[in-house]
Amino acid sequence: MSETLIPLSSLVRPAPAARLRSTMGPHTVTLTSSCIDCAVCVDVCPQRVFSVEAGRRHLAVPRSGDCLGLEACTACVEACPVPGAIAITASTSWACLGDRRWTNELLTAAHHAAEHGVMPAPLAGRETQLGDAGGGFDRLRFRFPPPGSTTGSTARAINPADVDLRVPLNRRADGRAALALALPVYGGGMSYGSVSLNIMLARAMAARALGTFTCTGEGGYPEPLVPYADVVIAQVATGLFGVREETLQRAPIVEFKYAQGAKPGLGGHLLADKVSPSVAFVRDTVPGSSLFSPFPFHSVYSVEDHKKHVDWVKTINPRALIAVKVSTPDDIDMVAVGAFYAGAHIIHLDGGYGGTGAAPEIAKKNIAMPIEFAIGKTHAFLMAEGVRDQVTLIASGGLRSAHDVLKAIALGADACVIGTAELVAVECVRCGNCESGRGCPLGIATTDVHLTPLIEAAWGAQRIINLYAAWETEWRAVLARLGLPGIAALRGRTDLLEYLP
Numbered sequence: 066m067s068e069t070l071i072p073l074s075s076l077v078r079p080a081p082a083a084r085l086r087s088t089m090g091p092h093t094v095t096l097t098s099s100c101i102d103c104a105v106c107v108d109v110c111p112q113r114v115f116s117v118e119a120g121r122r123h124l125a126v127p128r129s130g131d132c133l134g135l136e137a138c139t140a141c142v143e144a145c146p147v148p149g150a151i152a153i154t155a156s157t158s159w160a161c162l163g164d165r166r167w168t169n170e171l172l173t174a175a176h177h178a179a180e181h182g183v184m185p186a187p188l189a190g191r192e193t194q195l196g197d198a199g200g201g202f203d204r205l206r207f208r209f210p211p212p213g214s215t216t217g218s219t220a221r222a223i224n225p226a227d228v229d230l231r232v233p234l235n236r237r238a239d240g241r242a243a244l245a246l247a248l249p250v251y252g253g254g255m256s257y258g259s260v261s262l263n264i265m266l267a268r269a270m271a272a273r274a275l276g277t278f279t280c281t282g283e284g285g286y287p288e289p290l291v292p293y294a295d296v297v298i299a300q301v302a303t304g305l306f307g308v309r310e311e312t313l314q315r316a317p318i319v320e321f322k323y324a325q326g327a328k329p330g331l332g333g334h335l336l337a338d339k340v341s342p343s344v345a346f347v348r349d350t351v352p353g354s355s356l357f358s359p360f361p362f363h364s365v366y367s368v369e370d371h372k373k374h375v376d377w378v379k380t381i382n383p384r385a386l387i388a389v390k391v392s393t394p395d396d397i398d399m400v401a402v403g404a405f406y407a408g409a410h411i412i413h414l415d416g417g418y419g420g421t422g423a424a425p426e427i428a429k430k431n432i433a434m435p436i437e438f439a440i441g442k443t444h445a446f447l448m449a450e451g452v453r454d455q456v457t458l459i460a461s462g463g464l465r466s467a468h469d470v471l472k473a474i475a476l477g478a479d480a481c482v483i484g485t486a487e488l489v490a491v492e493c494v495r496c497g498n499c500e501s502g503r504g505c506p507l508g509i510a511t512t513d514v515h516l517t518p519l520i521e522a523a524w525g526a527q528r529i530i531n532l533y534a535a536w537e538t539e540w541r542a543v544l545a546r547l548g549l550p551g552i553a554a555l556r557g558r559t560d561l562l563e564y565l566p
Contacts, residue, residue, distance in 0.1 A: 073534040077182030088130030093156045100150040106141040166196045178535035179490035179528035194468040202469045225541035229551030232480040247276025253484035256284025258344040261517040267525030269293035285347040286312040304358035306348040320388040326415035326433045326462040329392035332358035338502030341512040372407040386410040393439035398446035411457045418463025436462040444477025467539035477557045490532040491525045
């Protein structure tokens with residue numbers, strides 16, 4: 066994955082049809098029984114809420130999510146020749162959608178980007194980049210130079226198309242593969258069982274098209290992923306589920322998962338009703354039995370033990386890069402430098418904001434250090450040790466938008482790992498029932514044979530591609546405004562951030 070072969074904009078395909086019957090927003094637009102399908106509303110609506118069904122004369126279900134509401138726009142109602150044919154009311158479900166981190170506005174912005182490949186224009190003041198968590202990345206903003214400024218890095222104009230987004234993954238010059246990301250992100254570990262096989266395939270398809278990677282998670286390596294082996298990171302976690310010599314040998318990157326930010330100190334868990342026969346086969350276990358990973362690796366109690374782990378995989382796969390995923394304890398800086406001296410190429414910090422709806426609330430909110438603190442602390446310590454440019458520092462844990470990624474890099478990361486946002490691209494609405502076998506009505510975080518077909522892998526891949534294409538446009542625009550020629554120039558530039566108290 067040394068470079069993107071073609072521009073991301075060329076990978077965007079016209080709106081993969083949403084499975085949700087109507088797009089979501091603060092208003093509900095309804096065509097009543099008195100509608101005569103004259104299509105006047107199609108011509109006058111500035112937001113393209115109305116359209117004609119393909120191959121038919123009838124109007125399609127209105128795209129309610131794009132409606133500005135009667136307080137901002139009355140064009141359709143005023144132009145309609147039949148009074149009462151168009152009804153615009155307040156949505157009864159809008160207030161129930163999302164949470165403080167993934168607000169309804171942020172969710173629907175991501176859904177729009179996954180359909181169209183561009184971020185939506187702000188609709189009636191709706192926010193497209195920030196949540197409402199009251200802290201973390203939601204309190205950070207970029208200090209953009211004033212228009213016409215000619216000081217510092219803004220002395221030369223930067224064309225967004227020329228901004229370099231590539232991130233090298235092997236900085237050790239140790240003779241192993243010189244892998245790189247075409248974008249400053251790759252897909253985080255989501256195991257077979259926590260999500261469906263079709264989701265794993267969709268993420269792998271998207272990773273190959275985008276010039277990046279995706280990770281198996283700790284659930285093993287399902288056979289249908291083998292054709293995408295060049296972009297699939299094999300994870301070795303404490304339960305060693307599905308870890309085999311052949312899966313390690315085919316992986317370009319092997320990731321040791323020592324802890325997950327959403328539940329540090331607890332290990333992974335997959336409840337019984339998600340352990341289907343196919344999941345049990347891949348994990349070498351019994352169907353219908355709850356699976357709990359131990360914490361920690363009971364063969365690792367020191368840096369020396371950790372180095373033995375790293376050397377083991379390096380021997381099995383002489384070309385693979387080694388990634389080490391850890392949570393964010395108080396001594397994260399010491400953990401990171403220990404991983405470096407053990408031979409890791411990638412240090413992956415996972416903060417407490419991420420994880421699926423299956424992670425216990427007590428763990429998510431009370432154990433791990435917030436990722437924005439962990440990044441800066443680790444970056445500074447590696448700099449002081451003189452090894453910062455010999456390792457790639459990756460951040461994850463609740464990064465929801467293009468701006469979140471850039472903020473993490475400005476704090477000191479090289480790139481980011483994305484998980485939940487990719488699921489939101491395939492219409493996850495954050496209902497939080499991920500731990501239940503039939504709890505995901507959209508076929509994403511499920512292994513149920515009746516629900517998994519709701520996601521078609523190629524459809525999901527295209528929506529993930531579209532989301533990242535929208536993010537790429539944002540990244541290039543922000544970096545150009547900051548006067549930076551590439552993503553590498555943003556690393557550690559905390560002077561370009563401001564914290565809103």
